[in-house]
Amino acid sequence: MKMSRSKPTFNLMLLGKTGVGKSATGNTLVNRKHAFKPSNQMLSCTKEPQLECGEFGHYIIKVVDTPGLQDTNIDMDVTVGDVSNSMALLPDGFDAFLLVMRYGERCTKEVIEVISALRASFGEVFAKEYCIIVMTHGENFDMEDEEDQTKTFDDYCKDIEGPPELLSLLVDCEYRTVLFYNKSKARREESVNRLLELVQTMKHRSHRYNSEVFAKFASERDTYVISLKLPQLIAPIQEKLSFLKEYLEKAMEESNANTDLKVKERAQELLNTIEEESKGTSLMDGLKNEVKQIIKTLENLPSERQQRQNMLKKLNSLVETIKNPPSTTGIIAYGLLRRLYTATGCLCMVGAFVAPPLAIAGVASFVAAKKFDNDYSEAVTLYKEEERDYATALSEINKIKEMMGKRK
Numbered sequence: 001m002k003m004s005r006s007k008p009t010f011n012l013m014l015l016g017k018t019g020v021g022k023s024a025t026g027n028t029l030v031n032r033k034h035a036f037k038p039s040n041q042m043l044s045c046t047k048e049p050q051l052e053c054g055e056f057g058h059y060i061i062k063v064v065d066t067p068g069l070q071d072t073n074i075d076m077d078v079t080v081g082d083v084s085n086s087m088a089l090l091p092d093g094f095d096a097f098l099l100v101m102r103y104g105e106r107c108t109k110e111v112i113e114v115i116s117a118l119r120a121s122f123g124e125v126f127a128k129e130y131c132i133i134v135m136t137h138g139e140n141f142d143m144e145d146e147e148d149q150t151k152t153f154d155d156y157c158k159d160i161e162g163p164p165e166l167l168s169l170l171v172d173c174e175y176r177t178v179l180f181y182n183k184s185k186a187r188r189e190e191s192v193n194r195l196l197e198l199v200q201t202m203k204h205r206s207h208r209y210n211s212e213v214f215a216k217f218a219s220e221r222d223t224y225v226i227s228l229k230l231p232q233l234i235a236p237i238q239e240k241l242s243f244l245k246e247y248l249e250k251a252m253e254e255s256n257a258n259t260d261l262k263v264k265e266r267a268q269e270l271l272n273t274i275e276e277e278s279k280g281t282s283l284m285d286g287l288k289n290e291v292k293q294i295i296k297t298l299e300n301l302p303s304e305r306q307q308r309q310n311m312l313k314k315l316n317s318l319v320e321t322i323k324n325p326p327s328t329t330g331i332i333a334y335g336l337l338r339r340l341y342t343a344t345g346c347l348c349m350v351g352a353f354v355a356p357p358l359a360i361a362g363v364a365s366f367v368a369a370k371k372f373d374n375d376y377s378e379a380v381t382l383y384k385e386e387e388r389d390y391a392t393a394l395s396e397i398n399k400i401k402e403m404m405g406k407r408k
Contacts, residue, residue, distance in 0.1 A: 007058055009061075010060070010062070010096075010196060010199055011095050012063050012064070012097075012098055013064045013094050014064065014066060015066055015069065015098065015114075016068065017068050017111070017114060019102075020136060021038075021100060021182055022066075025100055025136060025182060026052065028180070028182050028191065029056070030052050030056075049066050049082060049086035056192055059196060064086050064089050064090060064094075066082055066086050069113075069117060084214075093208030093213070094130070095202075095208055096130055096131070096199045097118070097126065098132050098134045099131055100134045115165050116165065120217075120224030121217070123213075123216060123220055127173045128174075129202065130209050131172075131176065132195065132198055133170070133177045133178070134180050134195070136180045136182060138187065139181065139184060141153060153179045154175070154177075157175055158175065176198050178191060178194050222281055223281045223282075223283065233284075234284070237273065247266065248297065251263045251301065255305055260298055260302075263298060267295045267298065271291045271292065274288050274291065
């Protein structure tokens, strides 16, 4: 089909689970019956992103169909990669992302995961600026409408009950919803016209969602993909970390430089693995910090060992200090002699009244008492110094033992 280059062009991307009518919607949009091959409920026929073009009235419509999100045989992280490949099919960007859902479908866990994946893949602007929800099988709504003709499709959308993820998506995209008829030929044109009207009224019409916008949310995509695989990634890393801690304890006991080096190499290797697996996200920061602490401990081991040796030397010196604790024997002896000579001097002086020569003996006794008084004062001072040294030594020993205990 030859298309006019002068006609306005809409670039659209189809997103959604397998079996909800994505491919059929794509065929309706490009006005061709077999442009996209429909899938059944269990198996996606779209294994790779597919681009098809067609004309609808005065417009050229380019549609990229993507592999079904949350397919049984497709991992979610692979799906996010498929989204990246889909972006490359139209380098000039997309006017809208069409999230295709089946009318009346129950909002299952899979649907919630699809919404989370799309928000993570395209970033915060996905719902607010570019998303339109397309509900297929509009014929089913018409059958229900025959029973209650007062309820419009807009009323249905605003009354939807479901998990917060679905309701917040509807609010964020300002209830941009379209009821699509892929089976009813008479209603197809109405569906496409309604969709194109919505695209034209979207706030971002002046700029498409292109690769430049997509690149801004690379971190969010990486974080989302890693979060899905986190339990599988963490298990082997935690096992290696456990062994690493055991090796560290042995290295601290052995005081061997070669052992230190081997453990440090293992720690650095594990740190590199964590950084590679986390891809710059913060999801493994806890494990990363543990390994960094081990590396830091290994780097500080030589100086800590030297400090330990210095502490042991000081400890031995202090032990010598407290082998001979201060004694009170000298103080008692000097005190007794001082009292004895003082009493003798007093008696001699009293006796001097009877026998004057005793006065000489009394003076000699007082001189001796004074000498022992001086010796007594020196003994008390020495005792206090020894007692202080003894108490200080005991305190230092306890501190050193406590510090050495922490280093074990």
